[in-house]
Amino acid sequence: MNKDGDKRMLWVGHMIRIRDDQDQAAFAELFQHFAPRVKGFLMKSGSDASLAEECAQEVLATCWHKAHMFDPARASVATWIFTIARNRKIDVLRKQRHPEPEDLAWGPEEEPDQADVIALQQESELLGQAIAQLPAAQRSLIEQAYFGDLSHSEIARETGLPLGTIKSRIRLALERLRHAMK
């Protein structure tokens, strides 16, 4: 695994130390890395700086409290934090409930297979590379869809967005998830 792949596994390790040992040093590193990004995400979504700060703190506190829910065979740490931040954005900025699907029966109680964890983390790395290599205009469209205020009909009008390589990565990730869910 290359350097970025190692970094993902490092964050996974941090989450496990937070979950198992309430490791504050691991949490401090996670916080330093992700809290500014979550704050930036919320500001791009239309929040002012002080509300974004407050929400970023809440999102990271949730990471601590819900560390036992994190399943590294299904998501990278960044993805998991993104979903928490997204839900917080809907709660606070849109003042709406965010309906959540039922949990899978095979919850994260059982320690996932290490091979599945590595495969998923590598897959998310490749997805990240595909996104990073997109032409600026296309990347900006995705950023608007996820961070900005592109409405659903605008997303639909872009007919799935110019995803290209991303779509093939998503298909692979999909296959892996389906495999993991069997």
Place this chain on the structure above:
Amino acid sequence: MMNAMEQNINHHLTADILMGYAAGALPEAFNLMVATHVSLCDMCRAEVESYNAVGGEMLAQEPSGDVALAPGSFAATMALIAGGAVDDAPVARVAGSILPGPLQDYVGGDLETVKWRGIGLGVKQAILPTSREASARLLFIPAGTAMPDHGHNGIEMTMVLQGAFQDEDDCFVRGDVEVADSDTHHTPVADIHEDCICLAVTDAPLQFRGLIPKIAQRFARI
């Protein structure tokens, strides 16, 4: 606790809807549809999680130098943690209900809690509390009964929870979603063997053809 996965789902949500859910770009009623369908459909669940991963990568690639945290941010977060977890766990969900968990949250209980209102020909509905950009409702259609023929101004998604319905083209069973848009004019008919219960969401009022349904529509908010 969860419903047995439905193995027979042939009609799924579209990619733009699943991506919109991951991006947090959908109206609340559409989010409810996605959460309900995904509770029964592994395939769409995995697809949502893949679109979540796109969001995760976007977050990971945010330049960190752009945004400064407030002074004392970490200490404030540790104080939040010391204050304990906010209990946001939904009220206990009933296992084995025909209503998947997210729907039980909006109904406020199981099927017997639903406050049905008749809208004619034995058809009943219950509007669920969501934001106004789109609406969500449960529909009860007696076995063998046709829904009024209607066109659509926007997108309408209808998911079967119990029984089945047919339209001109297809048959929909539990977990299946029919996605209709402004080009669709159809006459769904509930299967003869069992009363049909559906979740329907739309981002525009339905247009019913014919005078009586039109009047009913004004009173029934459909």
